[in-house]
Amino acid sequence: MAIWSLKGKKVLIIDDFQEMRVMLRTMVEPLAPEMIKLAQNGEDAIECLENNKFDVVFCDYNLGKGKDGQQVLEEAKHRELLSYDSIYMMCTAENTSEMVMGAIDYLPDDYISKPFNRTVIHARLKKQLEKKENLKDISKAIADKNHKKAIAYCDKLLQDTPPNRLDLLKIKGELITTLGNYDVAADLYEDIIEERDIPWAYLSLGKVRYLQDDFDEAIEVFEGLVKENSSNVAAYDWLAKTYEALDELDKAQEMLNIGVIKSPKSLIRQRKLAQVAYKNEDLKTAQSAFEHAINVGQHSCYKQPDDYNGLAKTLVDSGHADDAFNIAEKMAKDFKNDSNAEMVAAITKGMVHTSKGDKEAAEECLQGAMELFNQNPQGLSTDIALELTDLCLSTGKDDDANEITKNLVRNHHDDKKLIERTKKIYAAAGKSDAGDALIDKTTTEIVDINNKGAHLLKDGKLEESIELFMKAARGMPDNTVVNLNAAYSIMMQMKKTGKIKKYSSRVESYLERVHNIDPANKKYHEMMEMLQRLSSANTKAKAA
Amino acid sequence: MNVAPEFDYSTLIASSIHEVKNSLNMLLNSIDQVVTEYDEETCPAYKMFSQIQYESKRVNDDLVELLAIYRIRNNQYSANIDQYSLSDFLHENIGQHEAMILNRKIDYKIECNDDLYWFFDRDLLTGVISNVINNLYKYTKDKLTISAARDEEYMVIKIMDNGPGYPEEMLISNDDNQKSISFDQASTGLGLYFSRLVAELHKNKSRHGFIKTTNEGINGGGCFSIYLP
Numbered sequence: 008m009a010i011w012s013l014k015g016k017k018v019l020i021i022d023d024f025q026e027m028r029v030m031l032r033t034m035v036e037p038l039a040p041e042m043i044k045l046a047q048n049g050e051d052a053i054e055c056l057e058n059n060k061f062d063v064v065f066c067d068y069n070l071g072k073g074k075d076g077q078q079v080l081e082e083a084k085h086r087e088l089l090s091y092d093s094i095y096m097m098c099t100a101e102n103t104s105e106m107v108m109g110a111i112d113y114l115p116d117d118y119i120s121k122p123f124n125r126t127v128i129h130a131r132l133k134k135q136l137e138k139k140e141n142l143k144d145i146s147k148a149i150a151d152k153n154h155k156k157a158i159a160y161c162d163k164l165l166q167d168t169p170p171n172r173l174d175l176l177k178i179k180g181e182l183i184t185t186l187g188n189y190d191v192a193a194d195l196y197e198d199i200i201e202e203r204d205i206p207w208a209y210l211s212l213g214k215v216r217y218l219q220d221d222f223d224e225a226i227e228v229f230e231g232l233v234k235e236n237s238s239n240v241a242a243y244d245w246l247a248k249t250y251e252a253l254d255e256l257d258k259a260q261e262m263l264n265i266g267v268i269k270s271p272k273s274l275i276r277q278r279k280l281a282q283v284a285y286k287n288e289d290l291k292t293a294q295s296a297f298e299h300a301i302n303v304g305q306h307s308c309y310k311q312p313d314d315y316n317g318l319a320k321t322l323v324d325s326g327h328a329d330d331a332f333n334i335a336e337k338m339a340k341d342f343k344n345d346s347n348a349e350m351v352a353a354i355t356k357g358m359v360h361t362s363k364g365d366k367e368a369a370e371e372c373l374q375g376a377m378e379l380f381n382q383n384p385q386g387l388s389t390d391i392a393l394e395l396t397d398l399c400l401s402t403g404k405d406d407d408a409n410e411i412t413k414n415l416v417r418n419h420h421d422d423k424k425l426i427e428r429t430k431k432i433y434a435a436a437g438k439s440d441a442g443d444a445l446i447d448k449t450t451t452e453i454v455d456i457n458n459k460g461a462h463l464l465k466d467g468k469l470e471e472s473i474e475l476f477m478k479a480a481r482g483m484p485d486n487t488v489v490n491l492n493a494a495y496s497i498m499m500q501m502k503k504t505g506k507i508k509k510y511s512s513r514v515e516s517y518l519e520r521v522h523n524i525d526p527a528n529k530k531y532h533e534m535m536e537m538l539q540r541l542s543s544a545n546t547k548a549k550a551a
Numbered sequence: 552m553n554v555a556p557e558f559d560y561s562t563l564i565a566s567s568i569h570e571v572k573n574s575l576n577m578l579l580n581s582i583d584q585v586v587t588e589y590d591e592e593t594c595p596a597y598k599m600f601s602q603i604q605y606e607s608k609r610v611n612d613d614l615v616e617l618l619a620i621y622r623i624r625n626n627q628y629s630a631n632i633d634q635y636s637l638s639d640f641l642h643e644n645i646g647q648h649e650a651m652i653l654n655r656k657i658d659y660k661i662e663c664n665d666d667l668y669w670f671f672d673r674d675l676l677t678g679v680i681s682n683v684i685n686n687l688y689k690y691t692k693d694k695l696t697i698s699a700a701r702d703e704e705y706m707v708i709k710i711m712d713n714g715p716g717y718p719e720e721m722l723i724s725n726d727d728n729q730k731s732i733s734f735d736q737a738s739t740g741l742g743l744y745f746s747r748l749v750a751e752l753h754k755n756k757s758r759h760g761f762i763k764t765t766n767e768g769i770n771g772g773g774c775f776s777i778y779l780p
Contacts, residue, residue, distance in 0.1 A: 026577050100572040120674055122576035122611060124583055126646035134639060170668050173634050203670070204755045206632065235754070238629035269627065 011133055013040035016062040020045050021052040021079065022098070023071040031065055031098075034125045038132070049074025049306060056088040063132070064089070066115075068099040074306040076115075082308040084113045091150040092143065094135045098123075141171070145178060152522075153539055154182050154532065173199070180211055187529050189219045206232060210241055217249055218527065225249045240270045247279065259283050260292070267296070274304040281317055290325045297321060305341075312338055312351035313388055319355045320394075323362045332359045347386040350379040354395050361398060370402055377407050384414045385484055389425055393432060400436035409445055416449040418485035426450075453479075453486065460492055464499060472496045480517065490517045491530050498537055507545040514538055568618055575611045582607065583650040601654050605688060608651065612681045616745045619678060623748055630672045630752050637667040637699040637706070644680045645697065652695070655688060662698035669699075669706040671779055675749045676708075682742035683710045683775045690714035694769050704758060705778040716766035716773045723747075723764045746777060755780040 018040045022028045028045045035043060044059070046052040049070050055061070064083075068076040076097050083089045097115040116135050119127070139146070141164070148157035161179040165172060176199060183192040196212035199205060213228035226249055232242040247262035263280040270276070281296035297318035304310035315338040322331035335355040342348030357372035376395060380387065387395070392415050399408035412429055419425050426446060433442025456479050463472035476493035483489055494517040501510050515538070521531045582604040591597045622628035641661050645652070652659055680697070687695060691712035698709045723743065743762070750760035758780035768774040 024573055024577075027573065030577070030580055100568070100576070118674075120677070121572055122579045124580060124647065124649070126649055127643055130639065130643050130646060170636065170666060205670070236629060237626050240629065269629075 011038075011136070013038040013063065013132075016040045017042040017059055018044070018063045019052065019055055019059075019061040019065070021047075021049070021064065021066040021070065021076070023047055023067065023069070027067065031128075034128045035065075037125075038129070048072070049076075049079045052079050053082055053088070056083050060090060061093060063094045063096070065096050065098060068097055078307050080115055081113050085308050091146045092139050094132070094139065096131065096135070138171075142178075149182070152535055154186050155536060156539075158182050158186075173205070177207065177211075184211070184215055184218070185526075186532050187218075187527060189215050193219075204235075206236070206239065210239075210245070213242070213245055217245065217252070220252075222249050222253050238269055240266045240276075243269075244276060244279075247283070251283065256283055256287050260287055260289065264292075267299075271299065272303055274300055274307050274309050277303060278311075278314055281314070281321075285317060285321055290321050293321045294318065294325065301341075310341075311388075312342060312345075312348040313391060315341075316351050316355045316358075316391060316394070319359065323359060328359050328363050331362075332356065335359065346379055346383060350376050350383075350386065351391055353379065354391060354398065357398055358394065361401065366402065369398070370404075373398060373402060373404065373407070377404075377410075380411065384411075385418070387411075389415065389419065393428060396429070397432050397436070400432065400438060405438070405441070409441075412442070412445055413449050416446055417453060417483040420450045420453045420486065421488060453483070453489070457488060457492060460496065464496055469496060469500045469503060473500060484520060485524055487521045487524055487528060487530075490520045491528075491534065493517045494521075494534055494538075498534070498541060501541055505545070505548075507541055511538060511542060564618070564621070568614060571614065572611065575607060575614075578607050579604070579611065586650045586654050601651075604651060604654070605685075608648075608681075609685050612678065612685055613741065615678050616682065616741060619675060620745055620748060623752065628752075630675070632670050632672050632753070634668050634670050635673060636665075637669055637708075638663045638665050640673070640676075641697055641699060641708075644677060644684075647677075647681065648684055651688065656693065657688075657691065657695050658693055659695040659697070662696065663700070667699060667701070667706070669779065670755070671753060672749070675752065676777075679742075679746045679749050679777060680708070680710065682745065686742060687712045687714070687773070690773065692772075694772075696769060702778065705760075705780055707776050707778045709774060709776045711768035711772060711774045713769035713772040716768065716771055717764050721764060722766070723762060746775075750777050750779065753779045 013035070018035055020028050020031045020035070020043065022031065025047070028047070032043050032045065040063070042059070044055050044061075046055050050073055052066065053074075056064075066076040066079055070076060070079075074082070076099075080095055080097070083095075089095065094117075095115045096117050096119055098119050098121060100121045116138075117131055119131060144160045145157050145164075148154070148160060158179055161175050161182070165175050165179075169175070176195065180192050180195050183195065193212060193215045196208050196215065199208040200212065209228055209232050213225050213232070216222075216225035216228060226246065229242045229246045229249065232239050233246070243262045243266040247259045247266070250256070250259035250262060260280065260283045263276065263283060266273075266276050267280050277296050277300035281293050281300055284290075284292035284296060297314055300314045301310075301318065304314065315334050319331040319334045322328070322334065335352050338348060338352045338355065353372045353376035357369045357376060360366075360369035360372060373395075377399075380395070392411055396408045396411045396415075399405070399411065412433075415429060416426065429446060430439070430442055433439055456475065460472045460475045460479075463469075463475065473493070473496045476489060476496050479489045480486070480493045494514045497510050497514050497517075501507050501514075514534075518531055518534055518538070521528055525531070582600060585594070585600050586597075586604055589597060589600075594600070619628065638661075641663055645659060645661060684695070687710065691714040694711075694713040696709075696711045698711075700707060721740075721743070743764070746762045750762050753760035760777065760779045763774075763776040763778070765774045765776075766772070
């Protein structure tokens with residue numbers, strides 16, 4: 008009998024084989040967990056995860072039809088159904104390397120290869136529990152988005168040069184990179200490489216070079232990795248990303264092609280290949296990759312109506328308008344009760360009708376799309392919004408086009424590339440002057456609001472400034488500058504009045520928006536830190 | 552007969568192996584249970600069960616090896632090299648063989664410092680060790696020692712027994728890593744071929760891993776070593 012136990016912990020076992028589920032339960036039972044639940048497929052598993060906070064999850068990678076083990080993990084983490092201190096064990100009959108290649112955002116805590124017996128399961132579980140306990144403070148700080156504190160905890164543990172030193176350095180490197188201190192991160196990775204050839208250290212170094220806009224250096228690092236190991240798919244992904252940044256789309260496509268052949272199950276990779284191939288006017292590749300993206304994404308939380316739209320566009324361009332129309336219909340079926348998908352479907356149908364010269368049908372679809380747009384203007388991705396603008400302009404619905412453009416500019420006035428693309432669409436429709444005037448006017452409006460707010464702040468008129476920015480942020484929730492200003496002015500108020508608790512969640516939600524739009528935003532981290540300083544000063548004041 | 556143009560042999564293999572391994576997993580666990588819960592007195596067919604246990608473990612390990620070799624040779628295998636505690640790793644590997652070792656009354660020893668950590672692909676190395684141990688059952692008298700230690704720029708895992716030792720044609724020294732491996736004794740040959748492939752997949756600062764087989768085991772028994780940079 009084991010000395011340690013799973014007392015008070017909840018365990019979820021996910022496997023499509025009944026015998027396997029029962030066997031795993033028999034193995035875990037002696038550890039006396041509070042609850043053991045069994046799920047036979049990914050959908051069941053998600054339901055269980057919605058209803059309970061599990062501490063330990065055993066999940067088979069291959070779950071038959073529906074979601075696979077990686078997709079369950081991604082959805083659970085993405086929707087925050089699993090807490091930071093839970094343990095996710097991926098069981099697999101095959102080799103683990105395939106899964107590692109597919110996964111990008113979230114990795115399980117451990118892989119266990121079949122066949123396994125009780126001794127192995129217990130040993131691995133114990134190891135993971137110890138690891139979580141060891142990293143508890145760091146994980147908590149990361150979950151609280153307090154990166155500086157997390158780094159301090161890393162350093163504290165690193166002082167005694169523990170055996171898991173490299174794990175800690177890996178976490179520390181990621182944290183430093185998140186904070187945007189690229190030079191420091193690069194030094195850290197170079198020191199590790201000096202010691203030993205570790206593929207993840209090279210990969211992370213390459214990423215940092217990319218983030219520093221040092222694309223040649225990044226390519227050299229990634230090339231070195233694939234030369235050493237031609238199956239390093241993550242390195243191909245980053246090569247593609249770097250070539251894309253350099254506007255060398257042919258090379259980007261070449262890299263994505265290699266990645267897709269070696270590991271076809273990644274939705275994100277197939278989507279990227281499709282988009283790049285479409286830009287390269289390689290319709291055959293674009294079609295196949297969009298189709299794959301839709302297929303592998305069927306059960307993924309990352310599936311998007313945009314992929315269907317992309318496939319439909321590709322089909323129209325290659326002269327298969329009827330097939331394109333079917334894709335739009337399929338989209339409506341694949342996304343039930345999703346008004347955003349409904350809107351994209353209407354736009355897609357409008358696009359197909361326009362290509363066939365059926366103006367009347369096109370207008371009807373676009374009118375439907377516009378109604379949905381007016382109900383929820385923030386739902387559209389920028390790509391689809393541009394497409395809708397284009398369609399409206401070409402069917403003479405200039406007012407609608409202007410509405411969409413205004414909304415787009417309001418939310419992204421500092422995104423130069425997007426503004427350029429919008430201007431091009433107006434130019435292509437022969438409405439260059441009208442487009443430029445609209446964009447300039449909208450941009451000026453936003454700049455004026457920001458300036459006015461800044462003046463109010465300077466004059467100490469905090470309440471007026473808060474009101475102004477909060478109203479602005481309601482109208483343009485995706486505008487990073489406005490959200491940052493709203494957060495900042497509230498924090499000034501907090502500082503002045505000492506009322507911290509009351510407002511801090513509001514500040515957090517503005518900052519959260521910024522982080523979601525632009526994870527590398529430097530101001531975000533500065534303000535997060537400011538908020539944390541205010542909160543801890545408040546706690547200390549109260550304690551005293 | 553025409554094969555459909557979309558026919559993808561490796562996907563077929565992978566999905567079949569998934570099925571087969573699931574079944575084997577069930578089989579192995581049931582047999583492990585029988586063999587641990589009963590003995591020769593309580594179960595008349597005990598000897599037979601233990602034979603079934605041995606053979607199914609081998610089928611499983613050979614399957615794992617064949618698939619890994621197929622993938623490595625086709626450049627489809629991306630080594631997943633991470634840092635692990637050798638003590639944990641060796642205990643876990645012996646743990647996998649627990650039932651067999653008890654059943655065959657083998658006296659085993661694990662020699663390893665608790666603070667020894669090294670870099671390797673855990674799955675591949677588990678395959679190597681499992682194969683060596685499977686073969687060792689056939690030859691050892693009653694002893695098994697598995698050890699891990701640093702040897703200059705390498706970490707070496709040694710598996711030793713007190714049997715009659717390797718035959719001449721199976722001896723591999725450090726300088727003849729190019730020497731072709733004899734497949735006369737198919738299972739041992741496949742295992743050594745696989746082990747060498749795995750060793751070579753481990754690289755660091757222009758150094759590659761390698762394997763050695765000698766008869767410097769316990770009382771002149773076999774000794775298998777894998778060196779990883």
